[in-house]
Amino acid sequence: xxVDLFWLLLGLVALMTGGEALVRGAASLARGLGVxxxxxxxxxVAFGTSAPELAVNVGAxxxxxxxxxxxxxFGSNMANIGLIVGLxxxxxxxxxxxxLMRRELPMMLLATTAAAILALDSGLGGTRDAFQRxxxxxxxxxxVVFLYYTVGDLLRGRAAAKRPDEREAALLSDVxxxxxxxxxxxxxxxxxxxxxxxxxxxxxxxxxxxxxIGLAHALAIPEVVIGLTLISVGTSLPELxxxxxxxxxxxxxxxxxxxxxxxxxxxxxxAGTTATIRPMPIPSGGQLDLAATMVLSLVLILTASTHxxxxxxxxxLLLFGLYLAYLVWRTVGMAAPAHLSG
Numbered sequence: 001x002x003v004d005l006f007w008l009l010l011g012l013v014a015l016m017t018g019g020e021a022l023v024r025g026a027a028s029l030a031r032g033l034g035v036x037x038x039x040x041x042x043x044x045v046a047f048g049t050s051a052p053e054l055a056v057n058v059g060a061x062x063x064x065x066x067x068x069x070x071x072x073x074f075g076s077n078m079a080n081i082g083l084i085v086g087l088x089x090x091x092x093x094x095x096x097x098x099x100l101m102r103r104e105l106p107m108m109l110l111a112t113t114a115a116a117i118l119a120l121d122s123g124l125g126g127t128r129d130a131f132q133r134x135x136x137x138x139x140x141x142x143x144v145v146f147l148y149y150t151v152g153d154l155l156r157g158r159a160a161a162k163r164p165d166e167r168e169a170a171l172l173s174d175v176x177x178x179x180x181x182x183x184x185x186x187x188x189x190x191x192x193x194x195x196x197x198x199x200x201x202x203x204x205x206x207x208x209x210x211x212x213i214g215l216a217h218a219l220a221i222p223e224v225v226i227g228l229t230l231i232s233v234g235t236s237l238p239e240l241x242x243x244x245x246x247x248x249x250x251x252x253x254x255x256x257x258x259x260x261x262x263x264x265x266x267x268x269x270x271a272g273t274t275a276t277i278r279p280m281p282i283p284s285g286g287q288l289d290l291a292a293t294m295v296l297s298l299v300l301i302l303t304a305s306t307h308x309x310x311x312x313x314x315x316x317l318l319l320f321g322l323y324l325a326y327l328v329w330r331t332v333g334m335a336a337p338a339h340l341s342g
């Protein structure tokens with residue numbers, strides 16, 4: 001058991017280190033292209049911080065451990081809202097940009113609702129609730145639609161920003177070139193960071209899955225509980241770090257955008273990819289996890305729409321309290337029967 005715990009902790013450290021390196025490299029590349037902080041959060045940072053979940057779930061799917069995959073995806077989504085947004089808002093109120101209220105937050109709720117509907121196979125005549133390969137392809141199709149609108153807005157925004165003052169920008173560029181020495185190239189450094197981050201994610205995913213499965217078996221705890229707690233919180237730490245750093249530098253759009261984008265990535269890309277590789281059965285109590293994720297998403301939207309579109313401290317504590325209460329209740333409720341049956 002101690003060996004399993006060691007591999008689990010080492011895998012989580014590799015995941016967090018790799019995720020941070022990937023985010024730093026990718027965000028630097030994006031900034032070089034003139035991308036806004038909000039779009040960086042919704043795309044680059046969201047993908048980078050969701051990469052640990054994707055790596056873990058692909059490894060779990062190849063090992064046919066669907067309960068672990070399910071707990072990781074939706075446990076991470078709950079941690080993103082309750083742990084990350086809740087704690088960050090409790091430390092510092094978070095202003096919400098209009099585009100998040102208008103499109104991304106409803107899209108996050110829609111993605112969670114779609115996943116819950118696709119998982120209800122038994123209600124439609126199936127033998128067991130599960131994300132089948134067809135469900136995975138549907139989720140991936142929704143993900144392509146999300147990327148289409150997000151990247152389309154980015155391209156349209158950049159084109160509109162360049163059009164009015166093309167001549168002035170060209171003059172300023174000439175002045176800068178004449179007045180300052182050329183900046184050293186950063187492309188190689190950024191690409192190296194991305195490569196190291198991906199290597200850390202792949203290695204960390206393998207260690208995390210092996211350690212988590214061994215620990216769950218040794219303690220006679222259902223794999224879904226390990227996925228909902230240790231792995232989901234551990235793989236959500238990159239989002240927490242990214243959000244805290246973004247808030248400290250005044251980029252609230254990036255902080256909330258990374259959480260919302262990460263939840264969309266997790267639900268559509270990670271769950272969709274996992275189910276496409278291998279059907280992902282819904283574990284015992286999984287419907288409750290889906291419902292809890294929907295409730296937290298709805299509470300997040302409601303708190304974001306109040307106080308002039310600002311999540312204030314007591315609302316952050318509310319989100320954190322709801323998440324913590326559900327996690328304790330779910331873990332105790334799932335672990336006790338397993339020990340009794342053992």
